[in-house]
Amino acid sequence: MDEQSQDWLAEQERVEKVKHEIEIIKRKLKTSLSQVRDRVIELRENFWEDVTVNLEEMDDVIETQASIKQQAELLSERERSHGQWSERLKTLDRLKSSPYFGRIDFVEDGEQETDEVYIGIASLMDAKDENFLIYDWRAPISSMYYDYPPGQAQYDTVDGTISGEITLKRQYIIRNGQLKGMFNTGLTIGDHLLQAVLGENASDTMESIVSTIQKEQNQIIRNERNKILIVQGVAGSGKTSAALQRVAYLLYRHRITLTSENILLFSPNPLFNSYVANVLPELGEENMKQTTFQQHLEEGLGSGYQMETPFEQMEAFLTKSYTNHNEKLAGIQFKSTLTFKQLIDNYIKDLSGKGIQFRNISFKGNVLLKKEEIRDYFYSLDDTVSIGHRMDEVSQWILTRLKEMERAEREKDWVLEEVELLDKDDYVRIFHELDKEQNFNEDTFDDFIREEDQLRKLVVARRLNPLKKKVEKLAFVNVLATYVKFYQEWSQQNNQQELVPENWQAICEHSVDHLKRKHFSWEEATPYLYFKERLLGFIANKTIRHVFIDEAQDYSDFQFAYLKEKFPSSQFTVLGDMNQAIYAHALQGDTVLEAEHQEKMEKLTLTRSYRSTKEIVEFTKHLVKNGNLIQPFNREGEKPTLQKVSYEKDLLYAIMNQVGDWRAEGYETIAVICKSMEESQAAYERLSELLSSVSLITEETTTFEKGIVIVPAYLAKGIEFDGVILYNVSKEVYDQDSERNLFYTACTRAMHELVLMSIGEPSHFLHDVPEEKYEIKES
Numbered sequence: 001m002d003e004q005s006q007d008w009l010a011e012q013e014r015v016e017k018v019k020h021e022i023e024i025i026k027r028k029l030k031t032s033l034s035q036v037r038d039r040v041i042e043l044r045e046n047f048w049e050d051v052t053v054n055l056e057e058m059d060d061v062i063e064t065q066a067s068i069k070q071q072a073e074l075l076s077e078r079e080r081s082h083g084q085w086s087e088r089l090k091t092l093d094r095l096k097s098s099p100y101f102g103r104i105d106f107v108e109d110g111e112q113e114t115d116e117v118y119i120g121i122a123s124l125m126d127a128k129d130e131n132f133l134i135y136d137w138r139a140p141i142s143s144m145y146y147d148y149p150p151g152q153a154q155y156d157t158v159d160g161t162i163s164g165e166i167t168l169k170r171q172y173i174i175r176n177g178q179l180k181g182m183f184n185t186g187l188t189i190g191d192h193l194l195q196a197v198l199g200e201n202a203s204d205t206m207e208s209i210v211s212t213i214q215k216e217q218n219q220i221i222r223n224e225r226n227k228i229l230i231v232q233g234v235a236g237s238g239k240t241s242a243a244l245q246r247v248a249y250l251l252y253r254h255r256i257t258l259t260s261e262n263i264l265l266f267s268p269n270p271l272f273n274s275y276v277a278n279v280l281p282e283l284g285e286e287n288m289k290q291t292t293f294q295q296h297l298e299e300g301l302g303s304g305y306q307m308e309t310p311f312e313q314m315e316a317f318l319t320k321s322y323t324n325h326n327e328k329l330a331g332i333q334f335k336s337t338l339t340f341k342q343l344i345d346n347y348i349k350d351l352s353g354k355g356i357q358f359r360n361i362s363f364k365g366n367v368l369l370k371k372e373e374i375r376d377y378f379y380s381l382d383d384t385v386s387i388g389h390r391m392d393e394v395s396q397w398i399l400t401r402l403k404e405m406e407r408a409e410r411e412k413d414w415v416l417e418e419v420e421l422l423d424k425d426d427y428v429r430i431f432h433e434l435d436k437e438q439n440f441n442e443d444t445f446d447d448f449i450r451e452e453d454q455l456r457k458l459v460v461a462r463r464l465n466p467l468k469k470k471v472e473k474l475a476f477v478n479v480l481a482t483y484v485k486f487y488q489e490w491s492q493q494n495n496q497q498e499l500v501p502e503n504w505q506a507i508c509e510h511s512v513d514h515l516k517r518k519h520f521s522w523e524e525a526t527p528y529l530y531f532k533e534r535l536l537g538f539i540a541n542k543t544i545r546h547v548f549i550d551e552a553q554d555y556s557d558f559q560f561a562y563l564k565e566k567f568p569s570s571q572f573t574v575l576g577d578m579n580q581a582i583y584a585h586a587l588q589g590d591t592v593l594e595a596e597h598q599e600k601m602e603k604l605t606l607t608r609s610y611r612s613t614k615e616i617v618e619f620t621k622h623l624v625k626n627g628n629l630i631q632p633f634n635r636e637g638e639k640p641t642l643q644k645v646s647y648e649k650d651l652l653y654a655i656m657n658q659v660g661d662w663r664a665e666g667y668e669t670i671a672v673i674c675k676s677m678e679e680s681q682a683a684y685e686r687l688s689e690l691l692s693s694v695s696l697i698t699e700e701t702t703t704f705e706k707g708i709v710i711v712p713a714y715l716a717k718g719i720e721f722d723g724v725i726l727y728n729v730s731k732e733v734y735d736q737d738s739e740r741n742l743f744y745t746a747c748t749r750a751m752h753e754l755v756l757m758s759i760g761e762p763s764h765f766l767h768d769v770p771e772e773k774y775e776i777k778e779s
């Protein structure tokens, strides 16, 4: 038998041995689990029997409380270990199917022995708990697998750096517990394996990439030194993938102190949430919290307002439906800047001395406290104290005033009228309360009066409580009116003019017009929320310790600054691609990715694109500035096609044929990408008559499924498809240079094939692509 076959046999034997060990461990765990389960059931059933309940004396009450607490703790500890062990069982099942994917043989400097380090999605000790059969991919020693070819290598531990030599680096494909493939690898982590993984069909959810993480991605995953980590990565370079593996890494490295509840991911749209939802559970971790920035703002603004969504703004630009286009664009761009934030900060500083607008406090149509009184009280307070703290003081003052008024109110006639309308239950309750206080006894003669007092109290309290709640929430401050004054008066003053853009006057009028209708344009929502929080006291979220921002090129400097203040205890991982910056505010290139930040930060760049075939990347890289920096991964496919047609009906038939061909080839996810929602809707109406199972993706779509989807480019962000058809790339449709990034984003969604349809001549964007990079078909 040759050496290779011997190796194979030995490895096969090892897989069997590990599976056997897993079985033993599983059996043990199952026994313990069923014991715990029985114990939990027993504890729940007998909870009160095992508790000493005695409420006679104070000492007994304390003892009873302690006993209940102890019993509850015992129960919750058992429940917790039950949960953890069930999770471990699931992980063991995963390991049994695919125990590991890699191995390095490592000889530490000064040692003779070679450590065989097998790497998988979780660690595993043998049944005797003596040796590691598998190392978790996140363990310090495993980092060498991603970082080094065979030869000198090192890794960091808490006790310092360990150096040595990797004498072997091997990869495995193990499916359903069977060794299907194995090969020794050199410099990079098996192009071979990566090619096979990338050549597979697109899935309807993103998958974990732990077995093929690339060196530069590993830098992102394990980077812990900075407050802000910025990743600029070309389309398909694995930014999102690396971010999710990073979450898994952090949860593992800090498992005592960090849980998924402390991690928040801002994703580009709700659809994306479902697209990435699988990765962490696949790795045996709980999902982090996910939201979109839009959702975050909506929650902050509260009800009673209308907010433009970023997609509505995008759509309005793409369909050219803003009447005052240039002024709108200037407004959007200015309100995205830190200069605008500075202006608001200056305004707030001035408001500390004068100018905050308040509301009257009214009850049953009568003004209890005039806004002028509240204003005077506020401005009588020590102005070295922050506005937020002074607001709290005002709130306390108003509540005390309300208490006094409450007493007076109880004597009024309307109260008695309402007492008569009370439920029977209320009467019974009051009766019992008085009874408990022993107010009713044979000697008392004022029972009736006491009862009426209580009922009056109840009626007034009930009516006043909502008002008190509002006061606690500082609703007596008219934030919106104060903000409107910023545009109407404060920013119009001469000393502010050097900071504002030329057409500021028009921007102000337009802004006021919207605000008065309680409508926030997308660019207004963040500044307004920031202003509101500054005025009422910033409610910082200290639970979140890691914020991930995907598609960060879509965030303005102002939005990012706001997030930094909102999550002060958090580290930020910011991932994006300048070439995919599609929102109006980013047209001048001011995005979070390029900004310098004061905090400790590091910038990493990913230039290799993994999603698309080499031919697609060679085509798309010519569509953007600095495209020469984009490197394709070596996976071959068909050249992209430009299909020119003369009429729309030919376009529809061409799409139908193309989809038919792709379905026959076994492609499961196919997207027809349009420029706008308007175009998508029209395409959907026509194509759904010609093709079966077509669906339209809208802003509200929350689950991503296989099949044929019609989608505007801005909603396809972050997602990928086996085959992509751009609906109509004619020169009339993509005519603005500002749409270049959108066009690029759409093209880069394709994994295996890309077809551009055009009625008549195509967009001038294609003039920049050398002819040999794509096929032209005419019909």
Ligand SMILES: Nc1ncnc2c1ncn2[C@@H]1O[C@H](COP(=O)(O)OP(=O)(O)OP(=O)(O)O)[C@@H](O)[C@H]1O
Pocket (backbone or CB within 6 Å): 194, 197, 198, 207, 209, 212, 213, 214, 217, 233, 234, 235, 236, 237, 238, 239, 240, 241, 242, 577, 580, 610, 611, 717, 718, 719, 720, 748
């Ligand atoms: N190391 C890797 N091993 C296997 N697959 C990878 C690897 N890196 C990236 N991929 C695959 O490449 C594709 C693109 O990855 P991902 O979506 O994370 O890129 P991205 O940079 O976020 O893209 P975009 O900015 O275009 O949305 C995915 O299918 C992902 O699984």
